[in-house]
Amino acid sequence: MKAEIISVGTELLLGHTVNTDAAYVARELSALGIDLLFSCTVGDNPARLREALQTAFARSDLVITTGGLGPTGDDLTKETVAQAAGVELVRDPASAARIEEYFRGRECGPSQYKQADLPRGCTVLQNDAGTAPGCVFESRQGVLVLMLPGPPSELLPMLHHYAAPFLAARTGGVIASRMVRVFGIGEGSAAERLADLLESSNPTAATYAKENEMFIRVTAKAETPAAASALCEPMVAEICRRLDEAVYIVNEDGTSDSCLEQVVVQALAARGMTLATAESCTGGLLAKRITDVPGSSEVFHMGAVTYANEVKTRLLGVPAELFDTVGAVSPEVARAMAEGVRQAAGAGLGIGITGIAGPGGGSAEKPVGLVYVALSDGKAVWVRRMNPAGRIRSRAALRDRAASVALDMARRRLGGLTQPEAEAFALV
Amino acid sequence: MKAEIISVGTELLLGHTVNTDAAYVARELSALGIDLLFSCTVGDNPARLREALQTAFARSDLVITTGGLGPTGDDLTKETVAQAAGVELVRDPASAARIEEYFRGRECGPSQYKQADLPRGCTVLQNDAGTAPGCVFESRQGVLVLMLPGPPSELLPMLHHYAAPFLAARTGGVIASRMVRVFGIGEGSAAERLADLLESSNPTAATYAKENEMFIRVTAKAETPAAASALCEPMVAEICRRLDEAVYIVNEDGTSDSCLEQVVVQALAARGMTLATAESCTGGLLAKRITDVPGSSEVFHMGAVTYANEVKTRLLGVPAELFDTVGAVSPEVARAMAEGVRQAAGAGLGIGITGIAGPGGGSAEKPVGLVYVALSDGKAVWVRRMNPAGRIRSRAALRDRAASVALDMARRRLGGLTQPEAEAFALV
Numbered sequence: 001m002k003a004e005i006i007s008v009g010t011e012l013l014l015g016h017t018v019n020t021d022a023a024y025v026a027r028e029l030s031a032l033g034i035d036l037l038f039s040c041t042v043g044d045n046p047a048r049l050r051e052a053l054q055t056a057f058a059r060s061d062l063v064i065t066t067g068g069l070g071p072t073g074d075d076l077t078k079e080t081v082a083q084a085a086g087v088e089l090v091r092d093p094a095s096a097a098r099i100e101e102y103f104r105g106r107e108c109g110p111s112q113y114k115q116a117d118l119p120r121g122c123t124v125l126q127n128d129a130g131t132a133p134g135c136v137f138e139s140r141q142g143v144l145v146l147m148l149p150g151p152p153s154e155l156l157p158m159l160h161h162y163a164a165p166f167l168a169a170r171t172g173g174v175i176a177s178r179m180v181r182v183f184g185i186g187e188g189s190a191a192e193r194l195a196d197l198l199e200s201s202n203p204t205a206a207t208y209a210k211e212n213e214m215f216i217r218v219t220a221k222a223e224t225p226a227a228a229s230a231l232c233e234p235m236v237a238e239i240c241r242r243l244d245e246a247v248y249i250v251n252e253d254g255t256s257d258s259c260l261e262q263v264v265v266q267a268l269a270a271r272g273m274t275l276a277t278a279e280s281c282t283g284g285l286l287a288k289r290i291t292d293v294p295g296s297s298e299v300f301h302m303g304a305v306t307y308a309n310e311v312k313t314r315l316l317g318v319p320a321e322l323f324d325t326v327g328a329v330s331p332e333v334a335r336a337m338a339e340g341v342r343q344a345a346g347a348g349l350g351i352g353i354t355g356i357a358g359p360g361g362g363s364a365e366k367p368v369g370l371v372y373v374a375l376s377d378g379k380a381v382w383v384r385r386m387n388p389a390g391r392i393r394s395r396a397a398l399r400d401r402a403a404s405v406a407l408d409m410a411r412r413r414l415g416g417l418t419q420p421e422a423e424a425f426a427l428v
Numbered sequence: 429m430k431a432e433i434i435s436v437g438t439e440l441l442l443g444h445t446v447n448t449d450a451a452y453v454a455r456e457l458s459a460l461g462i463d464l465l466f467s468c469t470v471g472d473n474p475a476r477l478r479e480a481l482q483t484a485f486a487r488s489d490l491v492i493t494t495g496g497l498g499p500t501g502d503d504l505t506k507e508t509v510a511q512a513a514g515v516e517l518v519r520d521p522a523s524a525a526r527i528e529e530y531f532r533g534r535e536c537g538p539s540q541y542k543q544a545d546l547p548r549g550c551t552v553l554q555n556d557a558g559t560a561p562g563c564v565f566e567s568r569q570g571v572l573v574l575m576l577p578g579p580p581s582e583l584l585p586m587l588h589h590y591a592a593p594f595l596a597a598r599t600g601g602v603i604a605s606r607m608v609r610v611f612g613i614g615e616g617s618a619a620e621r622l623a624d625l626l627e628s629s630n631p632t633a634a635t636y637a638k639e640n641e642m643f644i645r646v647t648a649k650a651e652t653p654a655a656a657s658a659l660c661e662p663m664v665a666e667i668c669r670r671l672d673e674a675v676y677i678v679n680e681d682g683t684s685d686s687c688l689e690q691v692v693v694q695a696l697a698a699r700g701m702t703l704a705t706a707e708s709c710t711g712g713l714l715a716k717r718i719t720d721v722p723g724s725s726e727v728f729h730m731g732a733v734t735y736a737n738e739v740k741t742r743l744l745g746v747p748a749e750l751f752d753t754v755g756a757v758s759p760e761v762a763r764a765m766a767e768g769v770r771q772a773a774g775a776g777l778g779i780g781i782t783g784i785a786g787p788g789g790g791s792a793e794k795p796v797g798l799v800y801v802a803l804s805d806g807k808a809v810w811v812r813r814m815n816p817a818g819r820i821r822s823r824a825a826l827r828d829r830a831a832s833v834a835l836d837m838a839r840r841r842l843g844g845l846t847q848p849e850a851e852a853f854a855l856v
Binding site: 012013014015016017018019020022025036037038041042043045048052055279282283285287288290291292294297300302303304306307308310311315344345360361396 | 440441442443444445446447448450451452453454455456457458464465466467468469470471473476480483636705707710711712713714715716718719720722723724725728729730731732733734735736738739743772773786787788789823824
């Protein structure tokens with residue numbers, strides 16, 4: 001099935017709004033095994049929408065519009081689509097009743113009821129977050145047409161709860177996917193180790209990389225969800241075997257965001273342990289990422305952002321003489337920060353980060369990008385030196401990478417794994 | 429001039445990447461007074477790109493492609509565009525030299541040099557953030573064609589520094605723009621106060637709003653940069669007069685990100701003052717945003733993330749009895765945190781934030797979204813209560829809003845402005 005998206009909205013062509021809708025729909029189609037070949041955007045302009053629809057009806061089996069279903073004069077998608085598809089709009093009583101209910105006690109003009117006018121014989125897709133229903137129907141040209149509302153808060157639930165199941169049934173099969181999330185191994189290196197698996201066709205496996213993150217998505221198609229899942233499992237197991245400790249989680253679906261911090265918070269909670277952080281160059285970013293996770297307050301009681309050396313000494317007990325002998329950016333200070341904050345917080349684990357995030361402050365001996373990350377569990381402390389010659393250049397990327405390295409060290413300690421590239425010291 | 433964007437990239441059609449490039453280009457075209465009528469996305473597929481190009485060449489005066497300029501086998505934009513436009517690709521020696529320089533000391537295969545192959549006679553657009561140059565040229569059909577790289581970190585500087593000035597010259601004039609950045613006033617309210625100004629045609633003024641931020645962009649077109657700037661100035665002055673203290677900065681161009689934190693860091697540095705932060709529900713986000721600003725180490729020596737009450741007492745001196753009497757989420761605790769961290773750090777200003785970021789932890793009396801933000805200067809402390817009935821719903825948005833409110837309070841104190849919606853208390 002060849003699909004095409006037509007996004008409708010002048011705000012998209014003025015750049016006021018980024019077209020996230022198209023990405024959401026694209027992701028859903030991909031998971032359903034439907035090929036999306038074109039995605040087009042037009043303004044709230046019937047003539048240009050008509051032109052886009054004519055092109056789409058001639059080359060695609062499924063045309064999905066987003067936007068233009070609302071009550072205002074600009075909202076012309078349904079009228080234009082109905083005309084191009086050769087169908088008539090008729091008022092859907094159930095949708096009209098929902099609109100009336102929505103406005104109970106408030107004024108509800110005739111333009112609101114316009115939203116209940118839908119192509120005759122269509123399948124109505126309920127809008128759980130607004131007033132404009134969506135719909136799906138077959139055009140006179142034999143093309144399946146799906147109309148979705150523009151606001152993402154309305155589009156997303158309609159897409160997941162009503163449109164995707166409808167399409168899955170139509171494509172005669174269901175999709176299951178898994179995300180294998182990995183830290184501490186590059187995309188190239190992962191692709192090398194998985195080369196033969198990446199050639200597979202059902203299930204498929206593909207690597208994805210962002211600046212500080214990598215994952216492998218495994219997708220299988222079968223007649224039932226259970227059968228599709230069963231196809232994924234051996235592939236996931238083999239990937240986990242080959243990438244071993246670098247795998248930090250396998251997600252059941254492809255929609256969740258990166259979650260090294262979630263894995264750490266869950267591992268801490270499972271063990272009844274707490275973590276404390278002392279940050280210099282990351283400036284609170286590590287604490288922020290940990291506390292992004294709902295419920296983190298149970299396992300994270302204290303974080304310190306200690307830019308000034310004097311504060312490192314007073315708050316964390318970092319020996320003041322270290323700043324003169326080895327300097328603030330040193331493995332010794334990172335270790336003292338990690339163990340110092342652990343003790344100050346009475347926590348099970350302590351993390352210390354010190355480095356030069358740039359753009360200023362670097363020297364030949366200690367260049368921008370040099371960061372030491374230390375993890376202490378009260379018995380031992382591990383220190384990792386981040387390579388200043390690496391390819392990460394911006395202040396933001398460097399800080400994010402340092403926070404990720406710290407989280408990965410905590411994950412490895414909590415999981416009883418090795419600490420690659422880290423030097424270990426026993427604490428007395 | 430009628431323009432059309434063609435975004436090239438299979439990752440866009442799989443939904444792995446949201447098409448921010450198209451929005452950036454759209455915004456720039458809008459500021460230049462160029463009408464964008466269509467925006468299309470195709471995968472890394474020469475046949476479908478050719479189809480899109482043929483359609484675009486037939487109906488548009490300016491066609492802008494994004495993506496597919498890199499060294500890999502998937503990067504087919506230039507070859508396909510050149511063929512459709514009836515021009516030949518030839519190696520640009522200056523671009524080849526830049527690529528060689530970029531890879532100095534590392535391996536640089538022939539596929540890297542492919543990036544220097546550009547349409548004969550084109551204007552080369554230098555890539556300041558990567559290896560693939562862009563270009564602009566006229567097709568055999570008489571259409572102006574602009575090719576830009578896909579990664580936003582490469583596209584944005586090329587767009588602003590090279591492509592936009594080229595287009596401005598072509599459209600018979602140059603553009604100057606100013607961004608008036610505003611905090612603490614809604615888009616609707618700003619639009620009301622500026623209603624007559626928003627009708628103006630040269631300069632134009634337009635309001636933009638994101639979740640926690642708002643700005644007004646003023647754009648003027650004239651024959652010289654100085655004349656365009658001169659057209660902007662009275663409009664900017666009038667906007668500043670009407671929005672008054674809510675304006676926190678006027679940017680000279682439209683490219684910088686929100687910078688409440690930059691304004692605060694600069695104001696602190698200008699006054700030789702320092703700031704310290706104590707965060708509960710924002711969990712380090714405020715410290716992170718402050719330390720996002722290069723050079724912030726001069727004015728920010730200490731931040732504390734104190735989730736546990738016991739840590740609030742020990743580190744910040746918050747009286748333990750407050751937790752039993754008024755509770756951790758209270759104006760009293762916010763005040764004690766602000767003044768406590770100010771004293772602990774020996775700083776001029778102290779900020780305390782305590783609240784319920786959700787999704788759990790709320791109650792009828794203290795619902796999710798209730799946040800107290802306090803600012804102390806050692807003589808007085810101001811406390812602002814954030815409205816839990818507001819429209820901000822997600823944990824992330826709520827935390828970001830609280831951090832912004834704190835920064836705005838610091839900005840106002842540093843600028844000798846009022847503290848709207850805040851209650852003031854004298855410190856003994």
